[in-house]
Amino acid sequence: MNAYEMDPTELENEPDLDAVFGEFPNLQTPNLYLRELTEDDAADLLAVFADEEVTRFYDLYAYASEDEALELIDFFTESFEVERSIRWGIARRADDRIIGTCGYVWLRRFRGEIGYELHRALWRQGIMKEALAAIIQFGFELLRLNRIEALVMVENTASAALLRSLGFQEEGVLREHDYFKGQFHDMRCFALLQRDWQARQAQT
Numbered sequence: 001m002n003a004y005e006m007d008p009t010e011l012e013n014e015p016d017l018d019a020v021f022g023e024f025p026n027l028q029t030p031n032l033y034l035r036e037l038t039e040d041d042a043a044d045l046l047a048v049f050a051d052e053e054v055t056r057f058y059d060l061y062a063y064a065s066e067d068e069a070l071e072l073i074d075f076f077t078e079s080f081e082v083e084r085s086i087r088w089g090i091a092r093r094a095d096d097r098i099i100g101t102c103g104y105v106w107l108r109r110f111r112g113e114i115g116y117e118l119h120r121a122l123w124r125q126g127i128m129k130e131a132l133a134a135i136i137q138f139g140f141e142l143l144r145l146n147r148i149e150a151l152v153m154v155e156n157t158a159s160a161a162l163l164r165s166l167g168f169q170e171e172g173v174l175r176e177h178d179y180f181k182g183q184f185h186d187m188r189c190f191a192l193l194q195r196d197w198q199a200r201q202a203q204t
C-alpha cells in the first residue's frame with residue numbers, strides 16, 4: 001500500500017454516498033414525516049419564516065413573501081443535488097403540512113453540522129427533539145459521521161437546551177465567529193460523538 005491508497009479497513013467506514021444522494025432520503029418518526037421540500041410547500045414554509053422570533057438568531061430577516069420561501073426551497077434542492085447538504089422538511093403525519101425544517105448544513109468526511117427551525121406555535125411539544133433524533137441516527141448510520149456539530153448564538157437558550165437534551169456537549173464559545181445583521185456574533189459550539197450517542201442508545 002502506498003501513501004495514496006486508502007487502507008481497506010478505512011474503506012469499510014466510508015458512507016455509500018451514491019445511495020445517500022441517489023434519491024432524497026425521506027424518513028419517518030412516530031409523529032413526523034421528514035421529507036423533501038417541494039415548491040408546493042412554499043406557503044407553509046413562509047408561515048414558519050415570516051416570524052421574527054424564528055429568524056431572530058439567523059443570518060436572515062423574517063420573510064415577507066412566498067418568493068423568499070420558494071428561493072429557500074430551490075437552494076435546499078440544489079444543495080442536495082450537488083451533495084453539499086441535506087435539509088428535510090418537517091411535517092406532521094396527520095396532515096403532511098410543513099411545520100419546520102432540519103438537516104445537515106454541510107457535510108465533510110466523518111463530520112457534519114446541523115441546523116433547524118420550527119413554527120413558533122408548536123414550540124415545546126418535543127417536535128424538534130423527535131426530528132433531530134431521526135436525522136442524528138441517519139447521520140451516524142448512513143452518512144457514517146463520527147461527529148455532529150451545531151453552532152448556536154449565545155443568547156439562543158432554547159436551542160442550547162434542545163441540544164443538551166439530546167446529549168450534545170458544549171465545547172466552548174467561538175468568539176465573533178459569525179457576522180450578520182450588521183454585527184459579529186459569539187457562537188457556542190456543541191458536538192455529539194457517535195460513541196456517546198451509541199452509549200446513550202444502549203441506556204434506553
Ligand SMILES: CC(C)(COP(=O)(O)OP(=O)(O)OC[C@H]1O[C@@H](n2cnc3c(N)ncnc32)[C@H](O)[C@@H]1OP(=O)(O)O)[C@@H](O)C(=O)NCCC(=O)NCCS
Pocket residue numbers: 053054055057115116117118119122123124125126127128129130151152153156157158159161162163165
Ligand atoms: C430551538 C427550537 C427548534 C426548539 O424546538 P422545540 O420543538 O420547541 O424543542 P422541543 O420541544 O423538542 O424541546 C426539547 C427540549 O429542549 C429544551 N428546550 C426547548 N425549548 C426550550 C426553551 N425555550 N427553554 C428551555 N428549554 C427548552 C427542553 O429541555 C425541551 O424538553 P422539555 O420541553 O421536555 O423540557 C425552536 O425554539 C425554534 O425553532 N427556535 C427558532 C429557530 C432556532 O433558533 N433554530 C436553531 C438555530 S441554532
